Amino acid sequence: MSYFKHEQALVETDNIGDDTRVWAFTHILSGAKIGKNCNINDHTFIENDVVLGDNVTVKSGVYIWDGVRISDNVFIGPNVTFTNDLNPRSKQYPIEFEKTIINEFASIGANSTIIAGNSIGKYAMVGAGSVVTKSIPNHTLWYGNPAAMRGYVCTCGQKLNNNYSCDICLKKYELINNQITEVQ
Numbered sequence: 001m002s003y004f005k006h007e008q009a010l011v012e013t014d015n016i017g018d019d020t021r022v023w024a025f026t027h028i029l030s031g032a033k034i035g036k037n038c039n040i041n042d043h044t045f046i047e048n049d050v051v052l053g054d055n056v057t058v059k060s061g062v063y064i065w066d067g068v069r070i071s072d073n074v075f076i077g078p079n080v081t082f083t084n085d086l087n088p089r090s091k092q093y094p095i096e097f098e099k100t101i102i103n104e105f106a107s108i109g110a111n112s113t114i115i116a117g118n119s120i121g122k123y124a125m126v127g128a129g130s131v132v133t134k135s136i137p138n139h140t141l142w143y144g145n146p147a148a149m150r151g152y153v154c155t156c157g158q159k160l161n162n163n164y165s166c167d168i169c170l171k172k173y174e175l176i177n178n179q180i181t182e183v184q
Contacts, residue, residue, distance in 0.1 A: 048066060059078040062080050080108050
């Protein structure tokens with residue numbers, strides 16, 4: 001085994017990348033695919049039809065259900081809730097669960113809820129306690145219930161100023177067709 005598994009974690013999959021760390025009271029089902037150098041914190045559950053990319057951080061108390069795809073370098077805050085069935089009923093299962101896509105370098109704040117079938121764009125940021133009811137474009141900042149767009153985000157994670165520049169790393173962006181693009 002080329003990854004770390006705490007003695008009180010239950011890992012049923014053989015598909016875990018090198019240097020990943022799985023902490024206590026985590027349960028990963030047999031069909032899950034976990035990338036390399038991930039950090040999966042305590043009290044986490046990962047179902048069968050789940051894919052995590054490389055360098056993903058999953059904080060404590062997160063349950064990741066069938067149909068969720070998490071790309072490389074994503075941060076999932078504590079107690080984030082994913083859903084996968086828009087019409088849940090006890091003992092009645094859809095033919096296929098909704099797909100939820102979290103794209104590269106996205107960050108989801110603590111206690112947020114991500115409604116099934118939506119995607120979160122590259123470098124997007126979801127503020128703590130938000131309820132995401134629709135797909136979120138790249139480089140955007142969303143928060144609230146329901147989550148609403150509150151601005152644009154730099155690759156370094158800071159909110160861009162009104163000139164689409166970052167006051168921290170000094171990168172500059174331009175807005176073209178409602179999409180942020182870094183100025184070279």
